Amino acid sequence: MNQLKLKQMLTDFFNEDIGDHDLSAELLFSIDTKGEFTLFSKDEGIFCGESIIQNGFKLLDEQAHITFFKNDGDALHYGDQIAKISGSIKALLSGERVVLNLIQRMSAIATKTAIAVAQTEGTKTKICDTRKTTPGLRMLEKYAVTVGGGFNHRNGLYDCVMLKDNHISFAGGITEAIQIVKKNIGHTVKIEVEVETKEDLLEAIKAEASIIMLDNCSPEQLREWLPLIPKHIVSEVSGGITIDTIQAYAKSGVDCISLGALTHSINAFDISALVKIKESFKK
Numbered sequence: 001m002n003q004l005k006l007k008q009m010l011t012d013f014f015n016e017d018i019g020d021h022d023l024s025a026e027l028l029f030s031i032d033t034k035g036e037f038t039l040f041s042k043d044e045g046i047f048c049g050e051s052i053i054q055n056g057f058k059l060l061d062e063q064a065h066i067t068f069f070k071n072d073g074d075a076l077h078y079g080d081q082i083a084k085i086s087g088s089i090k091a092l093l094s095g096e097r098v099v100l101n102l103i104q105r106m107s108a109i110a111t112k113t114a115i116a117v118a119q120t121e122g123t124k125t126k127i128c129d130t131r132k133t134t135p136g137l138r139m140l141e142k143y144a145v146t147v148g149g150g151f152n153h154r155n156g157l158y159d160c161v162m163l164k165d166n167h168i169s170f171a172g173g174i175t176e177a178i179q180i181v182k183k184n185i186g187h188t189v190k191i192e193v194e195v196e197t198k199e200d201l202l203e204a205i206k207a208e209a210s211i212i213m214l215d216n217c218s219p220e221q222l223r224e225w226l227p228l229i230p231k232h233i234v235s236e237v238s239g240g241i242t243i244d245t246i247q248a249y250a251k252s253g254v255d256c257i258s259l260g261a262l263t264h265s266i267n268a269f270d271i272s273a274l275v276k277i278k279e280s281f282k283k
Contacts, residue, residue, distance in 0.1 A: 001051060001143045009136070010056050013098045022094040035089035035275070039100075041076040042270040045111030048072050048147040049103030052140075053083050056099045061091035072147045076107070082271065096273050105137070106144040107269035113148025113262050119246035125254055127246075128153045130238070132260035141263045153258050161185065162192040162213075174200060178207040192236070201225055205233065213258070215239045219248040226253055 039053070047070045057064045064087030070076065082103075085092060116127045127150040133141045142152045154160035163177050171177035174193060181191055192211035193204040204212050205228065212229060214222060216239035229235050236256040237249055249257055 001139060003051070003055070005139060006051060007055055007059065009139075010052070010059055010098070013102075014056075014059065014095065017098050018094050022090065025090045025093040029089045029093075031088060031090060033089045034087065035092055036084065036086040037092055037096075037273045037275045038084045039082040039103075039271055039273055041080045041082060042078060042272055043076065043107075044078060045076055045107060045269055046114050046148055047074050047076045047082060047103075048106040048110035048144045049099075050083075052099055052102045052106070053085070056095050056102075057085050057087065057091060060095045061087040063087060064091060073110070076269075092273075100271055100273065101268075102137075102140060104268040104271050105134075105266070106140055106147075107271065108266040109141055109144035109263055110148035111269060112266055113145050113150040115243060116246055116257075116259060116262065117149040119243065120250040120257075123250040123253070125250035126151045126256045127262075128236075128256050128258040129262050130258050130260040131156065132264040134263070145262055148262075150262065151256070160190050160192060162194070163209075164194045165196070168193075174203045174209075175207045178204075178209060198225060198228075201228060205229060209233060211236055213238055214254075219245070219252055222249060222252040222254060 041047075050068060050072045053068075054066055057066060064085060067084045069081040069083060076082070113127060120127060129142055129145040129150060130153055138155070142155065145152060154162065161181050163171075163174070163181070168174055168177050171180060174195070178191060178193065190210035192213055193209040194213045194215050195201045195204050196215050196217075201212065201214070211234040213236040214225065217225070217237055222237055226235060234256065235254045236258055237254050238258040241249060241257060241259060242261075246257060
């Protein structure tokens with residue numbers, strides 16, 4: 001994960017939440033008043049967000065001291081301590097909500113991904129994300145997918161050609177679309193084509209697509225169509241796949257399963273901050 005970009009993102013998030021100042025914290029505490037709290041799990045799953053905690057509180061208090069009890073990818077159980085943060089009470093209070101919001105979302109994504117990956121055990125199939133991410137949070141959400149054991153699909157529109165149904169319709173067909181792209185792009189960029197019928201599949205193979213994505217394809221159809229795809233072409237399936245059906249798709253031998261639900265349909269992981277009160281911390 002790009003740490004410079006992360007720090008800028010956190011700065012923007014804090015500016016949105018804190019604005020000119022944290023009115024509540026400033027009325028109660030001076031900048032020198034010290035405190036401590038511990039982040040702990042109230043849920044079961046996979047932790048993700050170590051860099052958020054480290055960079056977030058350090059941005060607000062350079063002298064903050066952070067002790068981690070869990071690292072990205074570690075299992076979390078109810079009551080587990082994740083990290084202890086000591087420093088300016090104002091910084092702790094001002095940064096708490098932004099940090100919690102992010103690590104709760106990232107841990108939920110990592111957890112859901114790990115559940116999906118477990119369904120592919122014993123197969124070659126990779127679980128991948130999609131571009132169905134929260135605007136502004138894509139880097140964090142895609143990182144969380146990798147922490148859960150999944151793989152990233154393209155990061156954006158800029159790093160892979162993906163010809164979907166509307167591209168193909170506008171271009172006049174699969175063959176026409178691929179030919180136009182190949183004339184205008186370098187050899188290092190892969191071309192992925194979305195297909196929904198056997199006829200489209202055969203056309204994409206003949207036109208030499210790099211990756212073929214079988215959209216809204218049942219496991220039965222997948223088992224019938226996969227033998228038609230040459231080994232040098234990556235096979236992918238997407239659309240309508242749930243945790244309960246992943247195993248059936250993976251056992252077909254498909255290379256990749258892409259799931260938008262990893263990032264767009266998650267419930268925040270439950271993490272809380274427990275304040276430790278000491279007499280010496282009081283104002």
